[in-house]
Amino acid sequence: MNEPYLLIVDELVARHRDQPGALLPLLHAIQEAVGHVPDAGVPSIARGLNLSRAEVHGVITYYHFFRNKPVGRHLVEVCGAESCKAVGGDALMAHAEGLLGCKSHHTRADGVVTLAPVYCLGLCAMSPAIMVDDKPYARMTTVKLDRLAAKLEIAA
Numbered sequence: 001m002n003e004p005y006l007l008i009v010d011e012l013v014a015r016h017r018d019q020p021g022a023l024l025p026l027l028h029a030i031q032e033a034v035g036h037v038p039d040a041g042v043p044s045i046a047r048g049l050n051l052s053r054a055e056v057h058g059v060i061t062y063y064h065f066f067r068n069k070p071v072g073r074h075l076v077e078v079c080g081a082e083s084c085k086a087v088g089g090d091a092l093m094a095h096a097e098g099l100l101g102c103k104s105h106h107t108r109a110d111g112v113v114t115l116a117p118v119y120c121l122g123l124c125a126m127s128p129a130i131m132v133d134d135k136p137y138a139r140m141t142t143v144k145l146d147r148l149a150a151k152l153e154i155a156a
Contacts, residue, residue, distance in 0.1 A: 005034055005038050005040070005041065006040065006041065006044070008030070008033050008034055009030055009034070009038070009041035009044050009045065010044055010048075012026060012029045012030050012033065013026065013044055013045055013048035013049070014048070015029075016029065016048075016049075017048045017049060022049055023045075023049055023051065023055075023056065023059055024059070026045065026049070027045075027059065027060060027066055030045075031066060031067065035067075035070055035071065036067040036068060036069055036070050036071065037060050037066055037067065037068055038068065039068050042056050042057055042060070064077075064116075064118045064119055065118075070107075071107060071114035071116075072107045072108060072111050072112050072113045072114040073111065073112055073113070074112060074113045074114070074132060074133055074152060074154050075113075075114050075116065075131075075132070075133055075134075076096060076100060076113060076114070076115050076116070076130060076131075076132050076154070077116045077117070077118045077121070077130060077131040077132075078092055078093045078096055078104075078115070078116075078117055078118070078128075078130050079117075079118055079119075079120060079121045079123070079127070079128060079129045079130065079131075080093070080117045080118065080119060081119055081120040081121075081124065083124035083125075083127045084121075084124075084127040084128040084129055085128075086127070087127045087128055088128055088141075089127065089128040091142070092128050092130070092140060092141075092142065092145065093115075093117060095142045095145060096115055096130075096145060097115060098156075099145065099146060099149055099155055099156065100113050100115050100149065100154060100155065100156055101113075101155075101156025102114070102115050102156075103115070104116065104117050105117070108156065112154055113154045118131070121136055123136055123138045126138030126139050127139070128140050130145070132148065132152065
């Protein structure tokens with residue numbers, strides 16, 4: 001991790017350390033500032049909040065919205081919860097992999113897009129759902145995904 005990331009993490013730890021239940025707000029702040037929660041920042045976070053590194057790492061890896069690696073300029077998340085799976089979520093993910101030119105959990109080589117599965121986007125009544133750059137899209141189809149990818153210029 002380069003030095004600027006460490007400085008940002010340390011600054012945010014200092015700002016949040018006295019807040020009750022500081023870990024989640026701190027992780028959100030770090031991710032917003034840096035784009036992800038760098039693994040190299042975990043010791044500083046743990047030390048600053050008097051937690052073990054395992055506790056901090058466990059929270060980062062438990063919640064799907066925290067990332068420990070940088071993502072592409074666009075983040076495409078495909079819901080994999082039961083409701084979305086029941087109406088074609090797996091096929092939608094397979095289509096997204098081909099359309100975007102990268103596998104699930106990966107960033108395309110040009111850094112334009114990262115494709116990530118998520119457990120639930122909370123749009124169960126309008127499944128299947130995806131989220132692109134924090135904007136939800138419901139009742140998604142392969143045709144709608146093709147149009148969206150073309151509009152955003154993210155198709156491979």
